Amino acid sequence: MQPIPRSKKARTGVSGLDEILAGGLSEGRVFLLEGNPGTGKTTIALSFLMEGAAAGEQGLYVTLSETENELRDGAASHGLAIDTNxxxxxxxxPESLLDAEQQQSLLYSSDLELGETTKAIFEEFERIRPKRVVLDSLSEIRLLAQGSLRYRRQILALKHYFARQNATVLLLDDLTSDSLDKTVHSVVHGVIKLEELAPNYGSERRRLRVIKYRGQAFRGGFHDFIIRTGGVVAFPRLVALEHRREFSREVLTSGIGGLDNLLGGGLERGSSCLVLGPAGTGKSTFALQFVMSAIKRGERAAVFVFDEELGLLFARAKAIGIDLEKMRGEGNLHIEQLDAAELSPGEFAHRVRERVDSANAKTVVIDSLNGYQASMPEENALVLHMHELLQYLNRQGATTILTVAQHGLVGDMKTPVDVTYLADTVVLLRYFEARGRVRRAVSVIKKRTGHHEDTIREFRISDKGLSLGEPLDEFQGVLRGVPNFVGKIEPLLTPNQVSVDHS
Structure with a gap:
């Protein structure tokens, strides 16, 4: 039995959309692009025609709703000029339909209008003979048809006509006349739905979903996309199982002897580490220590900051011996400040992938998940997004460090989102009071990839950097914040005991 040849694909010209569609739109088929006004249908349609024009294919944009000037102005707003193709x-x-004295009453005007409209479309097609066609929009044809049966017959007629001409057609529907009418869904070869979400605060969020694609596997689910100067950019939903890279699972040190001992030697390449603690305990400092160590090994790193202004972070890090600006200037560090109110989870995952794939970053810091959580209110979705992202980074051999700020300062701590089960290593930071001073303690409560110390160590951050003391085995209740001294010696760090090893 001879295998059935697969149809060629017409690329859409939209970044990321062809990946979702497994190559593009099948040539010679009719597709539906639907969504409420403002979701980006016209922008995608223009990109589809311009992609064909760049390949030497003739395109035809039939508009029943927008004027030609409006379409050209819309393209110009993206810095694009509509091609001569x-x-x-x-x-x-027709002018007679706008003149009250010329209007007739013996025949239904819709009969004449629909017939004239269809005839005009076919005549224009015969004149141009395009390979790609956009029809904008079906809402106008639905109103002219004035009935579901007549509307369906009209769509079938359009479909069969274009199929005989081997044209790839994109039908636009703004869902303004009847959003519950699914007549076209059963007729067309594929359906792409665009949605716009309006959060309580921040910019609108857009996403798309392929509802149907006959005879073709595609990437299901919702995919975030944005409209920016230049057109639409789609961010295909990340599936970690599709990405894998061979690498050596070596142990990476932090450069701080006490911290490496606490971690059982360090962090394993291709693993994730979660640093938990209340505000101000030094979570970012612990993460940046591994960044500095990676760059000293000759690797590249990427830091994504949600919560802190970069200028303040640079000054604070430099005060403890970590020169982030120098690392960035030498091209070894990518550091980016993100605005959770303007960023979707799909776009964030795309930015991380870009640094790992194109820039070969081997250490990735996300500081913090609190800011990342603010980019979407659905906590369950956050955990699923983070699960795929961490799995992807692990499979690429990248070491990922996440920080989470817990609510409270001492005593019972509340975590806004529980991702401890996702991380391979969990480092816990705490404040505690001892002899009239607020001190900091660190412990490792989980490590999947090997052994670790089960002790609690005091640590200090000074102008000489990060330093760890001996295990606090003479205290009980450190993690609760108010410990009891039960020993006979003084195990606490004094200011003169601060030392750092950045080798």
Missing amino acids: IEIFELVP
Whole structure:
């Protein structure tokens, strides 16, 4: 039995969308692109025609709702000029239909309008003979049809006509006349739905989903996308199982002897580490220690900051011997400040992937998950997004360090989102009071990839860097914040005992 040949694909010209569609739109088929006004249908349609024009294919944009000037102005707003290979056919009501004295009453005007509209479209097609066609929009045809049966017959007629001409057609539907009418869904070869979400605060969020694609596997689920100067950019949903890279699972040190001992030698390449603690305990400092160590090994690193202004972070890090600006200037460090109110989870995952794939970053810091959580209110979705992202980074051999700020200062701590089960290593930071001073303690409560110390150590951050003391085995209740001294010696660090090893 001969295998059935697969149809060629027409690329959409939209970054990321062809990956979602497994290569693009099948040539010679009719597709539906639906969404409420403002979701980006026209922008995607223009990109589809311009992609074809760049390949030497003739395109036709049939508009029943927008004028030609509006379409050209919309393209110009993205810095694009509509190619000479693209014809815009503006269908407007005949002047007689706008003149009250010329209107007739013996026949239904919808009969004449629909017939004239269809005839005009076919005549323009015969004149141009395009390979790609956009029809904008079906809402106008639905209103002219004035009935589901007549509307379905009209869509079938359009489909069969374009199929005989081997044209790839994109039908746009703004869902303004009847959003519950699924007539076209059963007729067309594929359906792409665009959605716009309006959070309580921040910019709108857009996402798309492929509802149907006959005879073709595609990437299911919702995919975030944005409209920016230049057009639409889609961010395919990350599936970690599709990405794997061979690497050596070596142990990476931090450069701080006490911290490496606490971690059982260090962090394993291709693993994730979660640093938990209340505000101000030094979570970012612990993460940056591994960044500095990676760059000293000749590797590249990427830091994504949600909560802190970069200028303040640079000054604070330099005060403890970590020169982030120098690392960035030498090209070894990518550091980026993100605005959770303007960023979708899909776009964030895309940015991380870009640094790992193109820049070969081997250490990735996300500081913090509190800010990342603010980019989407659904906590369950956050955990799923983070699960795929961590699995992807692990499979690429990248060491990932996440920070989470817990609520409270001492005593019972509340964690806004529980991702401890996702991380391979969990480091816990705490404040505790001893002899009239607020001190800091660190412990490792989980490590999947090997052994670790089960002790609690005091640590100090000074102008000489990060230093760890001996295990606090003479105290009980350190993690609760108010310990009891039960020993006979003084195990606490004094200011003169601060030392650092950045080798």
